[in-house]
Amino acid sequence: MIKLKKELHFDEELKKMEFICDFCNTKPTIVNGSIKNIEHINLDYAEPHRVIINGITFLVFNYSKTIYVGSLENSIEIKDLESFIKLLD
Numbered sequence: 001m002i003k004l005k006k007e008l009h010f011d012e013e014l015k016k017m018e019f020i021c022d023f024c025n026t027k028p029t030i031v032n033g034s035i036k037n038i039e040h041i042n043l044d045y046a047e048p049h050r051v052i053i054n055g056i057t058f059l060v061f062n063y064s065k066t067i068y069v070g071s072l073e074n075s076i077e078i079k080d081l082e083s084f085i086k087l088l089d
Contacts, residue, residue: 005037010049011062016078017051024085028053033061054088 010032021028029052036045048059048068059068068075069084076084 005044006035008033008035008046008049008062013065014049014060014062014078017058017060017067017081020078020081021053021085024082026053026085053085056088 010030018028018030031050031052033047033049036047037043038045046061048061051058051060051067057070059070059072065078066075067078067081
């Protein structure tokens with residue numbers, strides 16, 4: 001069984017994403033990540049923050065300048081987020 005151990009808070013550095021979205025006239029939906037514990041096993045899972053912008057889910061980890069688009073296979077830098085959002089419109 002998987003139990004929620006601790007909810008993670010959105011890092012101040014990642015607040016730049018909110019600023020970029022405001023600049024692009026979009027409103028992000030932010031779902032905080034968490035640390036989950038798998039029962040009977042000494043293993044924890046760090047669930048990333050999810051930021052939903054224009055129907056696209058971005059996965060974000062604290063203290064990282066890389067954000068992942070949809071899955072961990074596609075990534076962009078936070079500084080390139082504005083260009084990416086403009087391509088969506």
